[in-house]
Amino acid sequence: MRIIKKDPLLNVVNDTAIFYPAPTNLPYIWNFGVFSLVCLVAQIVTGIILVMHYTPHIDLAFISVEHIMRDVTGGYLLRYSHANGASIFFIVVFIHLFRGLYYGSYVYPRHMLWITGVTIFFLMIITAFLGYILPWGQMSFWGATVITNLVSVLPYGQQIVEWLWGGFSVDNATLNKFFSLHYLLPFIIAALVGLHLLYLHQSGSSNPLGINFKTDTIPFTPYYTIKDFFSVLFLFLFFAVIIFFMPNTLGHPDNYIPANPSSTPTHIVPEWYFLPFYAILRSIPSKLLGVIALLMSIIVLYLLPLINNGNIRSGMNKPLFNIIYFSFLTNCIILGYLGGMPIEKPYLLLGRICSTIYFLFFIIIFLMNLLGKKINFKTIIEYSENPKN
Numbered sequence: 001m002r003i004i005k006k007d008p009l010l011n012v013v014n015d016t017a018i019f020y021p022a023p024t025n026l027p028y029i030w031n032f033g034v035f036s037l038v039c040l041v042a043q044i045v046t047g048i049i050l051v052m053h054y055t056p057h058i059d060l061a062f063i064s065v066e067h068i069m070r071d072v073t074g075g076y077l078l079r080y081s082h083a084n085g086a087s088i089f090f091i092v093v094f095i096h097l098f099r100g101l102y103y104g105s106y107v108y109p110r111h112m113l114w115i116t117g118v119t120i121f122f123l124m125i126i127t128a129f130l131g132y133i134l135p136w137g138q139m140s141f142w143g144a145t146v147i148t149n150l151v152s153v154l155p156y157g158q159q160i161v162e163w164l165w166g167g168f169s170v171d172n173a174t175l176n177k178f179f180s181l182h183y184l185l186p187f188i189i190a191a192l193v194g195l196h197l198l199y200l201h202q203s204g205s206s207n208p209l210g211i212n213f214k215t216d217t218i219p220f221t222p223y224y225t226i227k228d229f230f231s232v233l234f235l236f237l238f239f240a241v242i243i244f245f246m247p248n249t250l251g252h253p254d255n256y257i258p259a260n261p262s263s264t265p266t267h268i269v270p271e272w273y274f275l276p277f278y279a280i281l282r283s284i285p286s287k288l289l290g291v292i293a294l295l296m297s298i299i300v301l302y303l304l305p306l307i308n309n310g311n312i313r314s315g316m317n318k319p320l321f322n323i324i325y326f327s328f329l330t331n332c333i334i335l336g337y338l339g340g341m342p343i344e345k346p347y348l349l350l351g352r353i354c355s356t357i358y359f360l361f362f363i364i365i366f367l368m369n370l371l372g373k374k375i376n377f378k379t380i381i382e383y384s385e386n387p388k389n
Contacts, residue, residue, distance in 0.1 A: 021217035023207040032096040039089040046082040056179035061136035090273035104313030111305035113199040130182035137255030210314030275339030283351035
């Protein structure tokens with residue numbers, strides 16, 4: 001221990017991964033934070049290896065991806081691991097996000113932990129979008145065209161769009177720029193993950209009861225390291241089933257067609273993890289208001305520590321919140337389904353209803369928080385006036 005205390009690196013490892021005091025009542029759903037870290041490492045490693053064989057040029061990008069799949073030793077495994085790894089990464093992060101939402105992990109003193117987590121999620125969305133462009137298939141090209149054109153509604157929007165494109169259309173400069181950013185952003189995300197872990201160890205882990213334990217804790221190692229290791233094995237098993245038995249299930253078949261600017265696909269859709277936000281964007285007739293709603297769907301997550309800062313954190317202790325929360329969760333799943341449907345009846349009307357419910361959830365949480373504070377304040381006044389009652 002004296003040697004560990006003298007070495008700054010070993011001391012950090014000791015405080016964060018060995019003798020870190022963790023609550024004794026953490027269920028397996030708390031393991032999804034570790035899953036997120038494992039997925040990030042896997043994406044960075046497979047991405048670095050894929051870059052060695054990828055060519056960021058509009059005439060060669062699609063061919064280079066096929067070359068990786070057919071000619072590089074183990075290339076198909078690398079490509080499928082990276083492509084499906086993004087989907088599994090989002091599945092893990094979505095569960096981690098909704099867990100934090102249910103158990104009030106954003107309430108003080110964990111507000112900065114939540115804010116860094118939402119920032120990581122936002123950068124993940126950007127990184128995944130940039131990566132979706134790189135194979136230069138039909139969905140890659142038209143997805144880049146449609147999404148970048150959304151920026152044109154902003155002030156000086158057309159100039160920004162042309163800067164993003166590197167010209168007057170989606171072309172080779174666009175692909176090179178997106179490739180560079182896609183390679184850079186994961187390392188920024190990794191740095192933010194380090195900051196996220198720093199805030200976690202500063203404020204301490206939350207727990208299902210939403211109570212800050214002072215003494216009812218156990219060392220992280222060996223109790224939770226063994227639990228994490230066991231659960232990560234199941235994550236790898238799930239990953240292996242996807243890669244070996246259904247590698248193209250989560251992708252779009254049109255992306256196996258080389259990009260053709262002269263042929264517009266019948267139905268342009270992004271990857272599945274963008275579909276809830278895409279449904280919100282499409283449900284509003286005005287392009288400007290649609291983009292604002294799309295941005296607000298992320299920004300409202302940043303505002304949660306202000307919207308709800310009550311004393312009761314966990315949803316386990318709030319029966320009414322349980323109904324509202326699981327309705328919201330169901331609504332998000334429906335939004336994902338609607339995002340992949342054509343813009344026609346009845347999907348358009350359902351999309352508008354579900355988009356309204358999405359934002360209504362946060363308004364209800366804010367009103368419940370205000371009401372709860374008034375009730376608590378009234379109880380304190382009554383007690384101070386007549387302590388015997």
